[in-house]
Amino acid sequence: MDSSNEARHSAAHYFLEGLNEIGFDYLFCNFGTDHAPLIEAMAAFKHADRPAPLTILCPHENTAVHMAAGYAIATGRGQGVMVHVDAGTANSAMALHNLCRARIPVLLMAGKAPFTTRGELLGTRDTYVHFVQEPFDQASVVRPYTKWEYNLPSGVIAKEALRRAHTVMQSDPRGPVYLTFPRETLTELWSEGQIRSYPAERFGPVAAGAADAASIDAIATKLLAAERPLLISSYAGRNHATVPLLDELARFAGIRVVEFNPLYVNLPHDSPCHGGFMPAKALAEADVGLHVDVPWIPSDMPDNPLTWWAHIDVDAEKRNFPMWTFPGNLRLPGDSHLILADLLAALKAKADSGFKARAAERVKRLAEEGKARREQAAKAAAAPGAVGQINPHYLCAALAKALKPSDIVLNEAIRNGPVVAQQLPRTEPGTLVGLAGGGLGFSGGMALGLKLAMPERTIVQIVGDGTFYFSNPQSTLAVSGHYKLPVLTVVLDNSGWAAVKEATLRVYPDGEAKAGDAFGATLAPDMNFAMVAQAAGAHGELVSDPAAVEDAIARCLDAVRDGRSAVLHAKVTKL
Numbered sequence: 001m002d003s004s005n006e007a008r009h010s011a012a013h014y015f016l017e018g019l020n021e022i023g024f025d026y027l028f029c030n031f032g033t034d035h036a037p038l039i040e041a042m043a044a045f046k047h048a049d050r051p052a053p054l055t056i057l058c059p060h061e062n063t064a065v066h067m068a069a070g071y072a073i074a075t076g077r078g079q080g081v082m083v084h085v086d087a088g089t090a091n092s093a094m095a096l097h098n099l100c101r102a103r104i105p106v107l108l109m110a111g112k113a114p115f116t117t118r119g120e121l122l123g124t125r126d127t128y129v130h131f132v133q134e135p136f137d138q139a140s141v142v143r144p145y146t147k148w149e150y151n152l153p154s155g156v157i158a159k160e161a162l163r164r165a166h167t168v169m170q171s172d173p174r175g176p177v178y179l180t181f182p183r184e185t186l187t188e189l190w191s192e193g194q195i196r197s198y199p200a201e202r203f204g205p206v207a208a209g210a211a212d213a214a215s216i217d218a219i220a221t222k223l224l225a226a227e228r229p230l231l232i233s234s235y236a237g238r239n240h241a242t243v244p245l246l247d248e249l250a251r252f253a254g255i256r257v258v259e260f261n262p263l264y265v266n267l268p269h270d271s272p273c274h275g276g277f278m279p280a281k282a283l284a285e286a287d288v289g290l291h292v293d294v295p296w297i298p299s300d301m302p303d304n305p306l307t308w309w310a311h312i313d314v315d316a317e318k319r320n321f322p323m324w325t326f327p328g329n330l331r332l333p334g335d336s337h338l339i340l341a342d343l344l345a346a347l348k349a350k351a352d353s354g355f356k357a358r359a360a361e362r363v364k365r366l367a368e369e370g371k372a373r374r375e376q377a378a379k380a381a382a383a384p385g386a387v388g389q390i391n392p393h394y395l396c397a398a399l400a401k402a403l404k405p406s407d408i409v410l411n412e413a414i415r416n417g418p419v420v421a422q423q424l425p426r427t428e429p430g431t432l433v434g435l436a437g438g439g440l441g442f443s444g445g446m447a448l449g450l451k452l453a454m455p456e457r458t459i460v461q462i463v464g465d466g467t468f469y470f471s472n473p474q475s476t477l478a479v480s481g482h483y484k485l486p487v488l489t490v491v492l493d494n495s496g497w498a499a500v501k502e503a504t505l506r507v508y509p510d511g512e513a514k515a516g517d518a519f520g521a522t523l524a525p526d527m528n529f530a531m532v533a534q535a536a537g538a539h540g541e542l543v544s545d546p547a548a549v550e551d552a553i554a555r556c557l558d559a560v561r562d563g564r565s566a567v568l569h570a571k572v573t574k575l
């Protein structure tokens with residue numbers, strides 16, 4: 001192909017065009033020497049007023065990846081994260097673990113050390129780190145958490161590689177993908193005619209579908225005869241339209257719905273069919289059940305061996321869970337919204353008046369149980385606690401009073417997570433975000449990504465004291481101030497890692513650790529998280545006295561609504 005008369009540009013230039021073509025709004029960046037060609041191309045694009053994704057500079061990779069995740073759950077569209085070679089990839093790995101488990105798409109991109117050492121090509125090694133930042137298998141750092149990985153062999157296919165990355169990350173079940181590029185590859189020059197485009201209309205992702213009519217019929221038949229049907233969900237509500245659908249299905253068929261470790265609002269928490277967050281008792285009784293992901297903990301919530309289970313899941317195979325043995329008499333991989341809609345239609349077509357009466361009776365009973373649960377929660381919140389030991393129930397109930405139904409709560413409160421769930425009922429789809437993975441420190445970056453996508457919403461991140469450290473607060477607060485993304489962070493400081501102490505007690509209830517009160521779980525007692533916020537120009541308050549809680553919450557929310565992040569450091573009941 002003779003293209004000598006055409007304009008020639010760097011591969012980095014085409015790479016940026018490729019990022020536009022895959023529809024990225026943002027790149028969450030933590031740059032290094034590997035990005036010089038991209039930074040140069042970005043500056044040239046800016047100078048020429050050419051469109052390119054906006055860059056958000058994140059002082060820590062944990063912020064960058066989780067911010068992309070927050071943006072993705074708000075918009076349904078994965079974004080790009082740029083990090084520095086193996087080192088930045090390593091710093092991103094924990095966040096990638098979280099996104100992998102939550103099935104949130106992201107394209108993580110990192111340079112590779114230049115491959116030339118003596119100036120053979122533009123971009124050659126020119127600093128010490130280029131010799132030491134080259135592991136044998138860079139992608140292995142994040143391989144357990146990615147659906148796809150690729151090293152760009154030539155700039156001529158930059159757009160093709162980006163389209164492939166995008167198609168894989170957006171295909172169901174969605175998840176992280178990883179792309180690397182050596183510096184010399186990005187400095188290559190190519191003429192415009194040599195570069196092909198891969199438009200979305202022709203190269204789009206794979207979407208999960210519905211189930212076959214016979215399977216739907218089988219579940220409907222079981223439900224029609226069920227006396228104690230149970231549905232357990234954690235992430236059906238990622239599709240906001242599924243929330244009212246599930247409510248309608250549950251009310252129609254008298255199904256108890258339990259949200260175990262909810263990642264989203266799956267059923268409005270005030271629905272009469274909401275069965276709380278602990279399936280233990282319902283599990284023992286259920287005759288027909290539907291579930292997803294980690295529906296219960298078998299060691300302390302044994303399931304009934306007689307229950308007939310349907311497993312409806314976008315990720316029914318659990319290919320990247322080495323061990324996953326929850327029962328499923330019928331497993332339906334697919335889009336749970338489509339499947340539940342068909343199931344409701346099948347039930348409506350088959351239901352007779354006897355079924356409707358039995359279902360209505362169950363809904364009535366479930367509503368009474370719900371009322372009793374709410375009364376119990378109110379009782380738990382009534383005692384304010386003492387100075388230095390605020391009752392977390394009391395604090396969360398006060399926060400609930402101050403929030404609007406549309407405000408979004410990120411629950412990363414760990415051992416106080418159930419308190420948040422109990423005291424801060426969410427009724428609107430999309431107003432709760434939980435932790436799918438096990439890597440603490442997701443909610444700071446996620447909160448910023450949600451705020452970026454939905455500037456009109458109030459975002460509240462609730463964390464434990466240990467988790468506040470994990471979320472790299474200096475980095476998230478810096479991004480919040482820099483890009484005007486105010487969020488409220490509530491730190492439930494119980495003086496350390498209750499989860500670690502409780503784990504030891506579960507395994508050794510009467511052991512040496514208990515006898516010596518030596519759980520390795522107490523953190524620095526005098527840390528002042530309010531001052532961390534203040535150092536970043538945010539509003540910070542330390543509250544120890546229960547009587548001061550309500551006003552402190554009001555001042556913090558005022559600050560956030562005025563455009564400044566706020567951190568409320570609350571000294572709650574000690575571990």
Ligand SMILES: Cc1ncc(C[n+]2csc(CCOP(=O)(O)OP(=O)(O)O)c2C)c(N)n1
Binds near residue numbers: 440468496497498
């Ligand atoms: C990145 C990471 N490191 C360590 C852990 C192990 N871990 C699980 S819970 C927990 C304690 C969290 O402390 P805090 O946020 O204060 O919550 P609490 O247990 O006190 O409720 C730790 C250290 C983890 N899950 N993720």
Ligand SMILES: [Mg+2]
Binds near residue numbers: 492497498
């Ligand atoms: Mg703690």
